[in-house]
Amino acid sequence: MPYIKVNMTKGATTEQKAQLIEGITELMVKILDKNPSSTQVHIEEFETDSWGIAGRSVKKLRAEGKTANISKK
Amino acid sequence: MPYIKVNMTKGATTEQKAQLIEGITELMVKILDKNPSSTQVHIEEFETDSWGIAGRSVKKLRAEGKTANISKK
Amino acid sequence: MPYIKVNMTKGATTEQKAQLIEGITELMVKILDKNPSSTQVHIEEFETDSWGIAGRSVKKLRAEGKTANISKK
Amino acid sequence: MPYIKVNMTKGATTEQKAQLIEGITELMVKILDKNPSSTQVHIEEFETDSWGIAGRSVKKLRAEGKTANISKK
Amino acid sequence: MPYIKVNMTKGATTEQKAQLIEGITELMVKILDKNPSSTQVHIEEFETDSWGIAGRSVKKLRAEGKTANISKK
Amino acid sequence: MPYIKVNMTKGATTEQKAQLIEGITELMVKILDKNPSSTQVHIEEFETDSWGIAGRSVKKLRAEGKTANISKK
Structure with missing residues (x-):
C-alpha cells in the first residue's frame, strides 16, 4: 500500500523520473518487504518562486x- | 472541517470534477454527519510520466x- | 492510480471508515471509469486542537x- | 524541519508568494523557536474547477x- | 478556500498551536485578501525518528x- | 529543496526508517544531483483500517x- 510523494522543483527528464520511480520502489521492497504491485510513487514539480527555505524563495x-x-x- | 484531496492522472472534464466534489461531500455528510459548509474537496491531476506503480510509470x-x-x- | 486522502477530526468507527473507503472507490469507478484495483483511499484523523478554521481551533x-x-x- | 504547504486557488503574484514565505517562516521562528534554515514553505495553486466547498466548485x-x-x- | 498544512516534529502546546492557526490565517487575509471563514490551518506533528534531513533522522x-x-x- | 513523504502502514523499526531516509536521499543526489542538506524525507505510518485498496480496508x-x-x- 505504500504511497510515496516526491515534491521538488521543475527540471527532471522523463528518464530521471522513471529512475526515481524504480529506485524508490526497490527500496520499499528491499528494506520493508512491501509488495511492489501496490507501491505507488508520485512525483510533483514546482516553480522556484513557489518554494522557500529560510524565508526566501528558491528563485x-x-x-x-x-x-x-x-x-x- | 474535512479536507479531501483526490490525486489522479489527467483527463477529467469540469463536469466530472463537479460530480466528484458533490458525491464525496454527500458521503461525508451521510456516513459521518459532517457539516457540508466546511467540507472541502480538492482535485489534483498529474501527467502519466509522474506516477508509477510497481516501479514503472503509468505512461x-x-x-x-x-x-x-x-x-x- | 487514484490516491484519495481524507483528512478529518477524530471519532470515526472502523465501520464508518470501511463505508467511506467503499463509497469513494465506487465514485471513482462510476464517474471516471477508474480501475478499482489501483484506487487507494487513505483516512487520517486529527485532534481538534490541531485544526483551525477562520483563525480559531475546532476545539x-x-x-x-x-x-x-x-x-x- | 518544519514543512508548510499552502494550497490555494490561482492568482498570487511572485511578490505575494515571497511575502507569504517570509511571513510564515517568521511565525515558525517566533512562536515555536524553529530553525529557519530548515523551515520550508511550499505554495501550490489550483484551478477553481478543481476545488469545492459544500459540494460545489469554487468556479x-x-x-x-x-x-x-x-x-x- | 486556502488549506494550509503545517508538518513539524512533536512538542507544541495547545496555546502555541492556537497562535499558529491565528497567525497564518491573518497572513492569508492580509497578503492575499482571502476569506478567513474558509481558510483552514491544519497542524500535524511527527516523531523525530520519522523525519530526516541530509540522509539522517532528526533523532x-x-x-x-x-x-x-x-x-x- | 526536495521533500519526500512516505505513507505506509505501521510496523517499521527505527532502523528501517533510518535506512529508508538514507536510501531515498542517496537516490535524489545520484539521479537528480539534489543538495542533500535541503533534502527532507518524512515517514508517516497508518493503521490498517484507515487504508483501503479496491474499496476494502487493508485490515x-x-x-x-x-x-x-x-x-x-
Whole structure:
C-alpha cells in the first residue's frame, strides 16, 4: 500500500523520473518487504518562486548565488 | 472541517470534477454527519510520466498495454 | 492510480471508515471509469486542537458552541 | 524541519508568494523557536474547477456570486 | 478556500498551536485578501525518528548535537 | 529543496526508517544531483483500517488472506 510523494522543483527528464520511480520502489521492497504491485510513487514539480527555505524563495536564493543549502539547478 | 484531496492522472472534464466534489461531500455528510459548509474537496491531476506503480510509470505501462492494475485511460 | 486522502477530526468507527473507503472507490469507478484495483483511499484523523478554521481551533469553536460552519462532533 | 504547504486557488503574484514565505517562516521562528534554515514553505495553486466547498466548485460559487464563505477572487 | 498544512516534529502546546492557526490565517487575509471563514490551518506533528534531513533522522542529528541546520528541540 | 513523504502502514523499526531516509536521499543526489542538506524525507505510518485498496480496508484484506495486491504485513 505504500504511497510515496516526491515534491521538488521543475527540471527532471522523463528518464530521471522513471529512475526515481524504480529506485524508490526497490527500496520499499528491499528494506520493508512491501509488495511492489501496490507501491505507488508520485512525483510533483514546482516553480522556484513557489518554494522557500529560510524565508526566501528558491528563485531568489539562486539568483543571488546563495546555494549552499539548496540545489544549484 | 474535512479536507479531501483526490490525486489522479489527467483527463477529467469540469463536469466530472463537479460530480466528484458533490458525491464525496454527500458521503461525508451521510456516513459521518459532517457539516457540508466546511467540507472541502480538492482535485489534483498529474501527467502519466509522474506516477508509477510497481516501479514503472503509468505512461510506460499504458504504452505496453499492461493495464490490468491501472486504468486504461 | 487514484490516491484519495481524507483528512478529518477524530471519532470515526472502523465501520464508518470501511463505508467511506467503499463509497469513494465506487465514485471513482462510476464517474471516471477508474480501475478499482489501483484506487487507494487513505483516512487520517486529527485532534481538534490541531485544526483551525477562520483563525480559531475546532476545539475552541466547539467549546463555545460556534458550530455553524463546522461539524458538531 | 518544519514543512508548510499552502494550497490555494490561482492568482498570487511572485511578490505575494515571497511575502507569504517570509511571513510564515517568521511565525515558525517566533512562536515555536524553529530553525529557519530548515523551515520550508511550499505554495501550490489550483484551478477553481478543481476545488469545492459544500459540494460545489469554487468556479460555480463565484459565477453565482455565492462568496459569503469563499474568497471573491 | 486556502488549506494550509503545517508538518513539524512533536512538542507544541495547545496555546502555541492556537497562535499558529491565528497567525497564518491573518497572513492569508492580509497578503492575499482571502476569506478567513474558509481558510483552514491544519497542524500535524511527527516523531523525530520519522523525519530526516541530509540522509539522517532528526533523532540521530539531535543525539549527536548536529543541530546547525535543524531546530534544537 | 526536495521533500519526500512516505505513507505506509505501521510496523517499521527505527532502523528501517533510518535506512529508508538514507536510501531515498542517496537516490535524489545520484539521479537528480539534489543538495542533500535541503533534502527532507518524512515517514508517516497508518493503521490498517484507515487504508483501503479496491474499496476494502487493508485490515479486512489481510484478515481474509487476500494479499496478492498488498503487503502481507
